[in-house]
Amino acid sequence: MNSQIIDTIKQYSTIIIHRHVRPDPDAYGSQLGLKYILEHNYPDKRILAAGTHDYTMDFLDFPDLVEDQDFEGALVIVTDTANTERVDDQRYKTGAKLIKIDHHPNDDAYGDIVSVDTTASSASELIYELFTYGRDHEGWTMTAKAARLLYAGIIGDTGRFLFPSTTQKTFAVAGELIKYDFDRNALHNGMYEMDRKLLHLQGYMYQNFKMDENGAAHVKITKDILKEFDVTATDTSLLVGSLGNVKGMKAWVILIEEDTEIRVRLRSKGPIINTLAKEFGGGGHPLASGATAYSWQEADQVIARLAEICAAAN
Numbered sequence: 001m002n003s004q005i006i007d008t009i010k011q012y013s014t015i016i017i018h019r020h021v022r023p024d025p026d027a028y029g030s031q032l033g034l035k036y037i038l039e040h041n042y043p044d045k046r047i048l049a050a051g052t053h054d055y056t057m058d059f060l061d062f063p064d065l066v067e068d069q070d071f072e073g074a075l076v077i078v079t080d081t082a083n084t085e086r087v088d089d090q091r092y093k094t095g096a097k098l099i100k101i102d103h104h105p106n107d108d109a110y111g112d113i114v115s116v117d118t119t120a121s122s123a124s125e126l127i128y129e130l131f132t133y134g135r136d137h138e139g140w141t142m143t144a145k146a147a148r149l150l151y152a153g154i155i156g157d158t159g160r161f162l163f164p165s166t167t168q169k170t171f172a173v174a175g176e177l178i179k180y181d182f183d184r185n186a187l188h189n190g191m192y193e194m195d196r197k198l199l200h201l202q203g204y205m206y207q208n209f210k211m212d213e214n215g216a217a218h219v220k221i222t223k224d225i226l227k228e229f230d231v232t233a234t235d236t237s238l239l240v241g242s243l244g245n246v247k248g249m250k251a252w253v254i255l256i257e258e259d260t261e262i263r264v265r266l267r268s269k270g271p272i273i274n275t276l277a278k279e280f281g282g283g284g285h286p287l288a289s290g291a292t293a294y295s296w297q298e299a300d301q302v303i304a305r306l307a308e309i310c311a312a313a314n
């Protein structure tokens with residue numbers, strides 16, 4: 001698969017790399033890590049990173065401005081994105097050829113070449129594997145800038161190596177990446193330092209979550225609460241994991257009210273919850289997924305279904 005991807009890359013002079021909306025470090029890491037690897041090893045090619053910048057990624061990097069005409073005859077690569085609706089910048093369809101590189105379940109196998117490995121900790125780990133193939137067969141070399149991005153993606157998607165998706169290979173890849181010269185401490189601070197108002201909201205979540213006897217929990221964050229804490233719905237993504245620290249917790253849902261919808265963020269320490277996300281038009285990983293509800297009644301149905309799932313798992 002990696003040989004097919006590299007053969008294809010060699011055929012195109014413009015390559016545009018996309019990732020998913022609501023980006024996280026692995027989205028940026030895999031997208032921009034790949035961009036810098038390709039730029040470095042094919043200086044004659046034009047490599048562009050598409051998608052809208054999100055300020056939560058300011059510490060990490062920035063995408064490029066991509067014009068409509070850039071897509072003409074271009075190779076498009078989408079990383080870390082399970083389904084087409086979540087591709088940031090829907091012009092991804094307008095390129096000449098499409099490659100998907102991802103580690104989420106391959107329910108939507110879009111693209112002319114589909115490289116999906118659900119055993120990988122992150123898309124960034126897959127980009128590193130692509131790199132090792134390029135290194136061994138094409139003489140590719142890595143840069144510190146690319147290594148920093150891939151490392152950030154791995155750290156982000158494994159929760160600093162805590163999640164079960166972390167394998168021996170993940171540690172080995174991280175071990176290779178830290179050989180390059182980048183400021184790990186500054187990167188970690190960028191990833192994990194939080195605004196005090198966000199920490200105040202985290203305090204609110206710890207004070208107000210409800211958990212049943214089977215370890216199913218939820219907390220509702222209404223628009224009024226967001227206003228009170230001066231936090232946006234997007235900001236709350238950084239707090240989703242925090243309830244996992246609660247003893248006895250099996251799975252939890254955080255419901256964040258926006259203007260026309262309620263964002264549903266599901267996390268689990270065991271019971272499979274992406275099936276639940278799918279019931280409500282969403283998706284994601286077995287233990288970390290998301291969906292959208294359009295009323296508090298619908299949100300309450302998610303809470304009830306989560307309780308059922310945790311009861312069945314007990």
Ligand SMILES: [Mn+2]
Binds near residue numbers: 123157
């Ligand atoms: Mn990912």
